[in-house]
Amino acid sequence: MNRNLFALHNARYLLKRELVDTFVVTHSFERLLSPKNQIIIGSRGSGKTALLKVLSHDHLSLLENVIAKDIILNKTYIGIHISTKTKFVGGLKNKDWQNDQEKEYHFRWLMNIASCIALLETFRSCLSAYIEVDEERVVKEVEIVRNLSRTWFPEATKIVSIDDILLELERIVTLRSKRNLEKKIYNIVRDEEPIGLTFELDLYDPLIDGIKIISRGLQFPDYTSWFVCIDEIEMLDEFHHRILNSYMRANMGNIFFKFTTLPYCHYTLETNLNVPLDIRHDVEYVYIDQDVSFGYRAIPNNSNAYKLFKKRAQLSKPEFADYTFQDLFGKSYLLDNKMISYDEILNSNKKKLTLANIEELVIGNETLSLFLKHTNEATKRRGVELLASKEIGKFGNQFGRKLRALLYLKEYEATRTGKSNMELYCGAKTVINVGDANPRKLIDIFSEMLSVVESGKYNKQKSPIHIELPQPVISYSNQNMVLTSISERELNRYRIEKNFGTGLHEFILSIGNFMYDHIHNNKLNLEQISSIEITNTIGDIEWKLIERAVQRGLIYPNINSQNPDYMPTMEGVFHLAFILSPRFKLLPRKGDSRRLSSIPNFQQLSINFDA
Amino acid sequence: MLNLISVRNIAISEIKDIAFDIGIFASGYESRATFVAKSIDFEQIHYPLVLGFKEFEHNPVRKQNDLFYSEKGSKAVLISSAEEKGIYSELITIFTKLDDTATVRILVDYTSMARLWYSGILNFLRFQQEKDIEVYLTYSIGIYEKAKFLDYTYSEISSLPSHEGSLSANVRTLLVLGVGYSPYLVKAVIEDIEPNSTLGIIASSLDPNYSPNNMSDIKTILKGDINHWVKCPIQDLEYIFRTYAEIVSNNIYKRDILFLSLGPKIFTIASILISQRFESVTCLYLKQPKNPSINIQPSGQIVCNKILYLKNKVKF
């Protein structure tokens, strides 16, 4: 009889499968498959956690990938995934009364327990990957578990399975927490048997013992390296980083560390060994934001953004899985290069044209008439000079391509009436650019786009007035609506922010409005402003705002191509995330930059910084 | 260690005649801090204990509150809102003086208490061994000015001491979030915690601070952030406790469960009690700057609950 009827799915397994099946192998991921200490740095949604999870044995063993299969088969690397979840961190930070030494003991103790729990999950995965016959697997589990148990809990008996060990660890943690409370209430240490003594040993000692026992039990080769993967170390303090750093500095044999953190959140290079970490020698940074492979590419198979879409669609919305981005979103009116017609100018009989001639000639030519209407004096003068002498090529190079989209954007914004349905933010290239090469933002966009088609709430609309295209699967106006609402939501997401209150939101608002004003409340010069420039005169609090904005994926630093893993500090050029462009009516592409100090509203920001 | 046996809603009239062994109050910067003390017969309390915030000693409302308690013969013991240790020594002293009764009756007016205080008190009581304990919780409902609740900030999310929960191998986390009044604060908190799923606990219509309109606004803003909504009557601790217990018992074997309330204290109380029953759940709280400029007046309504701790073991 079918007993699965009401069974809850094995969520753990499903989750794993889903993650692995939708995972897109990137260059950064391949970089991680090496025996090195590495710290993965990326903003919210850049896919750090996914990278680290897939690195762990229980995920990697499910990944359909040649390199991964080889690693699993040969047992080259075994990844252990430790999550410093909120509850873990909450327990570290609520003990204000502890001195540094007690803090270190406590951290060590928790980390040892957490790493052993993680090792057990890895062990479970190894058992199912390497032993096919059910009964043999059980026998092996019991054998190794008994060895682990003897090492970790010399006094406990009746522990035969991985689940038994997990229960025992849980019991120890709970008991210790009670002991701590008792200690705190009565201010005394009772003379009782210690709890979980093994886990008070040096950091990673129980883990290393466990690794040895499992390696021996499963007969792993000598060359096997173990990756200790710790997620979200930004949740820890500088104090804890210092401890973690010490172990990266020391030689740990076949154990390597892989951490993830937010930009600017590897708080120190100090160690407890009198020698600080040497970046590159002891540990390598891997910056994963702005990965161009997640940007727009004309050939779908070269685009990781497309793979990201396709893998998810195949699983949950197969009816869309065979569409390309072109099919789904069509052409991008704002970003695709479009020929500008100069026929009126070229066909004129006159050799040299006057401004009046030009004004008359271009009446029916939208681009050129907008050029005359919206550019500032200097730009207009230079442009008119070129047009007057029919130097069309030069005009195109200097103004045409760059300015065309800006002109339309400005015209749209200037003439739109309250409810007019704008069809600006649409088309494959725009849609993908707005995703900032950030997997989470892209997925958010895709899922919203598909739900709009599905809900059928919005009728298919006619193509934008200016271009004749076969209708994309998702109508242009729906795309515009989705991107605009996602953009608004992204800005609102950080209306309140830890330590900053409403400060971060106000900060981004002042930058975005400044950029908006530049286009929409002024005559145009050649470019929009898309970036802010920070000089080393920036104040600490302002810099902290910049850091937070980078962490949240609201601005991105311009990366030095010689040194792509290094983040600029207290200076540099940062562009506003393209996801905010529909909100501030900007083009989702890079333009000019301005100094932060030149943004008028920024001076008046009331930052209630409280750190 | 005692066992949490039951959580009941009772009427204020039911506590008016009880002779309490201990009564614990807080003197803060809100007018309502003394409302319960004024509503009952203070003489009936054998050992009153008044806790005063170290932080706001010179606040004028605070001074009035201090004056009220000292006229009753109880000088406030000064304690920082960020710690609870000082309460323990006070309680230990009182407990050694208690008569030899089988059951200790304690009134705890948590209206103006810091979270760490009332969680510390409840943990201390549960930690007793000798006597059964009846705790009478009181809360004086305030008159709020809505606008003041919109601009929240916080500096950290932390666990209540001894409510850290256990470390487990669960990959997924469920956040049970008392949604409160500022949806943007909810967003920030979810962004910070990144749970796999979030259950939004929203007060049902009885809460005077919600109108049907702003309730639907909140839900609209939080679309996509909250996976399920659960309504709880705001003055019904019994109901909230029961709901929380069911949430825990249905999820505990597959998820780490985190409780956090951004709204009324009653939700925090419920989560503390739940984690006394289920030790592996975690109670979080936000470290937030206090705003002594908000002097909340009592509305006249008092929510009362009776919590029973017994020596008898109950298997859960």
Added chain:
Amino acid sequence: MKILVISDLHIGVRARTKELCPYPEGNSKDDKQVSSFLRALKIYQDSNGNIDYLVIPGDVTHQSNLVEYDCGEVFLRKVLSELHMEDTKVIFVPGNHDVDWSVLNGSTIQENERELRKRHKYNTLKDPEHIFSRLSSSALVAEPYIEKWEFNDVVYFGFNSSWHDDPLQKSHYGLIELSQVAKLREMLELTVFEDKLKVFVVHHHVYQYTNPHPTWREFSCIQNAQALLDLLSEFDFHFVIHGHRHVPFFSVINPNGTSTINILCSGSYSCEVPSEIAGAVGNLFHIIEVNEKPCKGKVLSFAYDPTLYEWIESRDNHGIYFINPFGNETPVEKILDQCSQNIERIGLGEKVIFFDNVVSGIADMEYLPNTKQEKLLKDIEDRYNLSRGTVGNRIIFVNEQE
């Protein structure tokens, strides 16, 4: 044969869902319990075939108001429609809450008025406008308070154990007078059972359970239960299904040493769980699957998960295990001997001995009640000095001497 059991609905203010609370109080309640129940029944029937009977052992309503019965009828119609079941297949006996409290609550200590009021206490239940009046039949709300339902494969006897109840009683225990036992005997003697399943349905408990909670005293047992059980045992009854106590329990008893009776204490389908047991007991329904004649099968229990709005396989923290097998009456000592032969064949030298292998070839192990399996496991541990454990889904023994 499959029997769906739902009990103690308490339709009214104490029901956990708006769908079963026809009052304004309902507005703050869950509103998906019933719809998800219907979905669960559909899923179950789609993969396991149709359910044949529905048993409701009392406390359909909380206060026996007509609006509560109306609400109950809407509910029951939906359930029957989902089950594709005629209402003749519904076995319902009233509980102590299915009496009109508005009539009883006015009771004084004057005997004559009390009696008058008692006589009218079933007025609302007997109201012909709603389905429960027909289901409970006149026999259950008047002497002898016994009813019989006969089908091709099963015979149910129902008894109204609250017939005597009134609000002045301190605890609402059940009662069966010896005269009623005698009447029941008469009816049993007149019944041709052949090899049909025999089920007794009643609201109150037929034996004294342990106190479910340190602050609760158990006073719910039917007075004269021993006489009742003796009679049921004499007639080889297979099942007693009862409600009342909202803490579910499955037990297998052997009252007179000759035959075994399976007792399902159903818990509550939809009454709010009090704080004393919140988190340890859920709202439940059960499906009794009888796979082999006369009575071998499994009780499956499902609990409501209010966070997912779904009925899920019950776990220990819902008060009852998902599967409770019944029907294997072989004494544990005998099974142990059979196991010993297997163990000796396997050899104690093995590091790990699988329980599957230890019981291989032994008949009807899938119908061995959980309590007996537990005893068997313990006996094996003791006899061979082994440690027991579970790896994945498999029970194993590990040799301590290893």
